Amino acid sequence: MSARSGAGWQGTVALLLASSTGGVGQHVRSVTRGLVAQGTSVLVCGPAATDKQFDFVGAGARFTPVEIPASPTPADARAVLALRRALAAEPVDVVHAHGLRAGLVAVLARPAAPLVVTWHNAVLAGGLRGRLSGLAERLVARRARVALGASSDLVARVTALGAADARLAPVAAPTLPPPRRRRAAVRAEFAVTPGQPLILSVGRLHPQKRYDVLVDAAARWRDRTPPPVVVIAGSGPAYLPLAARVSAARAPVTLLGHRTDVADLLAGADLAVVTSDWEARQLFAQEAMRAGVPLVATGVGGLPELVGDAAVLIPSDDVDAVDRAVRDLLDDESRRADLARRGTERAATWPTETDTVAALVDLYADLAGDATGPAAPDAGAATGRG
Incomplete structure (x- = not known):
């Protein structure tokens, strides 16, 4: 400066x-x-x-x-x-x-x-x-x-x-501490079976985060065998409407509330998803890429300049786009591995x-x-x- x-x-x-x-x-x-x-x-x-x-x-x-x-x-x-x-x-x-x-x-x-x-x-x-x-x-x-x-x-x-x-x-984003639990222990907490994907999002439960879009997309994933487990960590004013939406849609989503073990959750996750209407340099997006977890995120605000080509960017307010992006990655293990590698490389360039x-x-x-x-x-x- x-x-x-x-x-x-x-x-x-x-x-x-x-x-x-x-x-x-x-x-x-x-x-x-x-x-x-x-x-x-x-x-x-x-x-x-x-x-x-x-x-x-x-x-x-x-x-x-x-x-x-x-x-x-x-x-x-x-x-x-x-x-x-x-x-x-x-x-x-x-x-x-x-x-x-x-x-x-x-x-x-x-x-x-x-x-x-x-x-x-x-x-x-x-x-x-x-x-x-x-x-x-x-x-x-x-x-x-x-x-x-x-x-x-x-x-x-x-x-x-x-x-x-x-x-x-x-x-x-502040550097997360090393995970305290093994991947298997984290997945066991949410009853994730072998071969079943665990999808993670972390953030304040606020309308800007558009978790309603993630819930609606997750409801569609019940037709997959096995269906992914989706967990959202965070607290905020949108908790009750989101809980009602999860119940009404019978979506495989668990609202975890405030968590202090994000590093552990990332260790257990197969995909990270951000569905916000706007973000600058969202901390969870940074944490996921640093941890080598493939990221699907909306191409809004500062996210494109943050992630470059090391994440899958989708339009905001688009359930179809979330659905397609997640399905494509769950069906392509090599692409997930490539995104994980590129994510950690990109993260190493950030301030x-x-x-x-x-x-x-x-x-x-x-x-x-x-x-x-x-x-x-x-x-x-x-x-x-x-």
Whole structure:
């Protein structure tokens, strides 16, 4: 990010995030651990429940509760005040907000330190909610000193919104620990018989992930001999509708809830499937390819640039495409082996957690040494008119 290196920079950065049970929380914990290891002082601000899940203090940070729910509420005003108090109590050199919700609270708090905002997700909502989110995006893009996008389409988006400095900052999936169980033990947990395929998906149970498409495709696989076993690991607001859909379709799908043994699940899996409407650099897609599990994924957002030709890409919202892709791979062992090999080779080219932290340290060092102050909004951004 800079011609000079910020290695050894020992300033203070405040990392801000909203409620998270998945990728953003994992990323902030990974960044926290890496920054602390190289001498940076880290203050994490976010919901207490998010800290309880990801243990930022255990990663070496100090933590101050700032309750930012996943969706806008009148409580956002209290979050702005809480962030102001936190930054007044402990002056920082850089504020780095992760996600639009955290970015908006940071902008409204008007920190004296330079503000960096990472876009992790696209705005997919329509109607009034979509329009309001669009206004928030424009305001945050124009007020941030630097806007980072986890994928190229997000960088293009924030550039179009008026960001003065938009950069690609790929999010590296934290390295999974080695599996603790053998493949046979994992498969036995789900009563997978010899020769029966085990298909895995991992992620938050949210409409964006389109697990309904996977469930509908899985219902068709009952005609296979033997039918594959499909397991989905994750928790979230779509659990009850998905459970009802599984039951109504008599699909061979098990919703596992939150799991901490993804490495084990991958060791037992024959295929990994991602059916999302949009993703940047989905952590599970990275984990599957690193583990050498053949991947079927929707060709949306940043997934094509992530996987290249090392996965089978299909259209989103297309049950037929999921059905065909999975059947083709289950019937072609040599192709699965080829995808497994190409997946691990592709994964070896991705930026690592260490690379991610090094780039952020360089950015923070540059901003902390730049006394020009945060970017000021133009009149349109301040009033919500573009």
